[in-house]
Amino acid sequence: MSKTLRAMIIVLMVASCGGGQSSAPNDLDNACTILRERPEYYKAFRKVERKWGVPVHVQMATIHQESKFVSDARTPFKYVLGVIPMGRQSSAFGYSQALDATWEEYRKAQNRRSAKRDRINDASDFMGWYMNQTRDRNGIALHDARNQYLAYHEGHTGFARATYNNKSWLVAVAGKVEARSLMYEQQIAGCRLR
Numbered sequence: 696m697s698k699t700l701r702a703m704i705i706v707l708m709v710a711s712c713g714g715g716q717s718s719a720p721n722d723l724d725n726a727c728t729i730l731r732e733r734p735e736y737y738k739a740f741r742k743v744e745r746k747w748g749v750p751v752h753v754q755m756a757t758i759h760q761e762s763k764f765v766s767d768a769r770t771p772f773k774y775v776l777g778v779i780p781m782g783r784q785s786s787a788f789g790y791s792q793a794l795d796a797t798w799e800e801y802r803k804a805q806n807r808r809s810a811k812r813d814r815i816n817d818a819s820d821f822m823g824w825y826m827n828q829t830r831d832r833n834g835i836a837l838h839d840a841r842n843q844y845l846a847y848h849e850g851h852t853g854f855a856r857a858t859y860n861n862k863s864w865l866v867a868v869a870g871k872v873e874a875r876s877l878m879y880e881q882q883i884a885g886c887r888l889r
C-alpha cells in the first residue's frame with residue numbers, strides 16, 4: 696500500500712471519529728458562555744421559543760438536567776450481580792433524553808421522520824412540542840420550569856396522578872431545574888447575543 700493511500704485512510708478514520716460535538720460546553724453554569732461557545736444552540740432555542748413559546752432558559756435548564764448538553768447522552772447500564780451488564784436503564788437518548796416511544800410519537804405527530812435526538816434543533820423542537828402538550832393536558836405554564844420538569848420526567852399521566860410526591864429526590868431535582876432556569880434567565884438578560 697502506498698504511503699499516500701495509507702495517509703488518506705488514517706485521515707479518514709480520524710475524521711470519522713468526530714461526527715459532531717458530543718461533548719458538553721465548557722462552563723455549564725454560565726448561559727452566556729454556553730450560547731457563545733455553541734451559537735447553534737441559541738439559534739435552535741430561539742426558534743423553539745418563537746414556534747412553541749417555551750423560553751430559552753427553561754429549555755436550557757431542562758437539557759442541563761437531562762444530558763448536561765451532551766448530544767449522545769445515554770442512561771447508565773443495569774448490572775446483574777454487580778458485574779454483568781444487562782442493557783440500559785431506559786431507552787432515553789440525546790440532549791432531551793427522550794424515550795424511544797415518545798420520540799416516535801413526536802416524529803409522527805410533527806411529520807419529522809428524519810429528526811434525531813442527538814441534534815440540538817430536533818431535541819429542542821421535541822421539548823417545545825412536549826411542553827406544549829404538558830401545558831394543554833396538565834395546565835402547566837411554559838415558563839414554569841419546576842412543574843414542566845416534573846411532567847417531563849413523570850409523563851403527563853404520572854404528573855396528573857402526582858407520582859412525583861413519592862419521590863423526594865425528584866422533587867429536589869425539579870427545584871434545582873427551577874433554580875438553574877432562573878439563573879440562566881438572569882444571565883441571558885445580560886448577554887450580548889445575536
